[in-house]
Amino acid sequence: MSEFIKVATVDEVPVGGSKLVEVDYVRVALFNLDGEIYAIEDVCTHDGGPLVEGTVVNGCEVLCPRHGARFNIRTGAAVSFPAFEATKTYAVQLDGNDILIEQPA
Numbered sequence: 001m002s003e004f005i006k007v008a009t010v011d012e013v014p015v016g017g018s019k020l021v022e023v024d025y026v027r028v029a030l031f032n033l034d035g036e037i038y039a040i041e042d043v044c045t046h047d048g049g050p051l052v053e054g055t056v057v058n059g060c061e062v063l064c065p066r067h068g069a070r071f072n073i074r075t076g077a078a079v080s081f082p083a084f085e086a087t088k089t090y091a092v093q094l095d096g097n098d099i100l101i102e103q104p105a
């Protein structure tokens with residue numbers, strides 16, 4: 001069973017916003033899509049671009065700021081060239097105002 005760790009508060013990730021957190025040296029990007037918080041590894045699988053700095057497009061995709069690959073924030077799937085592999089996703093739990101994510105493996 002996964003352990004969940006507090007990484008931020010809901011106020012720190014407003015609707016449409018994002019926030020970088022780090023857990024055990026793993027960079028994780030939090031996104032708030034219409035009030036739902038999602039967590040994906042902050043690493044573009046093309047060449048390591050920082051996804052937290054990307055623009056959210058099409059409601060649920062983030063555009064890598066380096067070369068424009070798009071990832072589905074809900075599933076981590078790479079949805080456009082030049083990335084082909086998914087980035088990791090982490091389960092999210094809310095505890096009041098606290099955001100907890102599954103401990104990265």
Ligand code: FES
Nearest residue numbers: 044047049064067
């Ligand atoms: S590093 Fe993300 S598209 Fe190249």
